[in-house]
Amino acid sequence: MAKGRVGLGRRGEALAAEALQQRGFTIVAQNWRCPEGEADLIAERAGEWHFVEVRTRRGSASGFGSPEESLTPRKFARMEAVARRYLSEQGADEAQDVAWHLSFVAVALDAVGRVERITVYLDPESDPWEVL
Helix, strand or coil: CCCHHHHHHHHHHHHHHHHHHHCCCEEEEEEEEECCEEEEEEEEECCEEEEEEEEEEECCCCCCCCCHHHCCHHHHHHHHHHHHHHHHHCCCCCCCCCCEEEEEEEEEECCCCCEEEEEEECCCCCCCEECC
């Protein structure tokens, strides 16, 4: 089991990447960093780009709330800036119609680290997919 916050986050990212790959996504990059911030996962499926924030929480009684509660409007703004930077560096022009999404994967583990659920949100307004 992953120890500490960094280990917990890396485990959540690995679980999220596996869940996305099982649904036809190709993971293009992990922990991609730029001056604007970091994308936990960058994935592609059917010609559309997904910039994925992964939030992992262990133990519902931990006092930190659900993974969904930890995602703020400020974080979404940073995610958008990171996505635009990545696409720009890949040669995508704003004039091009590049389909991209700010996606989110919530990973909830029980107190001993077993997966309780993995929920995928393809974009902030989409209905979630319960993976587990």
